[in-house]
Amino acid sequence: MQQELKSEITKQLIIDKAFNLFYQNGFKTTSIDKIMKETTLSKGAFYHHYKSKKELGLEVISLKVEKRVVNGMIAPLRQSGNAYQIIKDVFTNRLKEFSINEKQQGCPMNNLINEIGNNEIAYQNALKNIIELWKTALVQIIERGKQEHTIKEEVSSQAVATYLISAFEGIRGIRKLYTNDTVLDEYISGLTFYLNQIKK
């Protein structure tokens, strides 16, 4: 029982360090050696718990990356109150919450989508799953907004959800190229304008 726990702790340690290194230096350029150096464990320990780098990558996506998106962008949508206002707040507040590092490094999910989203079907599906979770949650609150008469009935919930996610992920990438927040402010201004269109 204690052994099982130890195994779980070690795996979590590996996943945590791996996520950080993937985020800071990219997936492909992060080697198992570098990850295990961070954990102060050996390579033998890694291959005892994981059969390949790919298996680790998938766990990082489904545990760490997904959790980040859920905590930052999905869970906050499940609030009571004005649906329109919640959407607006979640999208703008999240951006303003980001640390300097998070602005420079972009979105972990988006980085992975663009770095390895076309290589492996397994990565593709794991990442797609996160996008689908996000989209579903957004569609849900937009529909709620329509019922509660804060959002226009004639808008396509799917279309708005997709457009919101696209623009958010897009700006997270573009911001990496800059050293100040001008481009983020412009995005927020553009977003506000957009949301005004769906407001009832």
Added chain:
Amino acid sequence: MQQELKSEITKQLIIDKAFNLFYQNGFKTTSIDKIMKETTLSKGAFYHHYKSKKELGLEVISLKVEKRVVNGMIAPLRQSGNAYQIIKDVFTNRLKEFSINEKQQGCPMNNLINEIGNNEIAYQNALKNIIELWKTALVQIIERGKQEHTIKEEVSSQAVATYLISAFEGIRGIRKLYTNDTVLDEYISGLTFYLNQIKK
């Protein structure tokens, strides 16, 4: 004179093959060996023309990647006619033009932004330059639209330009995860709705 031309031809060959490999397999995982195998020239030839992979990368960005964006998204904006309609057409037509491969592989610029946009300042600036070109061209046509009364005066041209670019690049990444165009259709629907807001 003949020598200079030969050198130029060889460099172009290297750049072309490099761009294709970067696009299909990513920047980091494309080695000089792989590139030179494509050209049927030797590694010695490469290092005669380029001092490093970084130097090649920068040339690929400023020549091939930039040209792609200019041809596909910037030059078409410089048409006479209804500014609002031109913007709408350029954004939607470009998406529909893409081949299956281009949909699967995403946007070469966006891939690079997210793969190496945070590593090297040199890459950052080369990529930022393309974004700035695009933004400037968009701002220009939006301003024109305001003057010609096809676009509302009260919208911020900068904000709209940034939001349009963000969403476009974002969807190019997200599309990589799917095997059909549903998500692209939703994007176009969301875009159309957005543009309707700036229409006068």
Added chain:
DNA sequence: AATAAAAAATACTAGTTGGTATGTTTATGT
């Protein structure tokens, strides 16, 4: 205390990486 199995360490592949050193071939200017 003895046995077995899990957890982790050590040592090792074979292949790849960016880059260099040193050649050979081809063009050019005199």
Added chain:
DNA sequence: ACATAAACATACCAACTAGTATTTTTTATT
């Protein structure tokens, strides 16, 4: 035609890569 330099080829390097084989250490079961 000859010296010079550019264009390209060959052979190499040290560092790094994912993964394996083998041994040691720790934990659990009897």
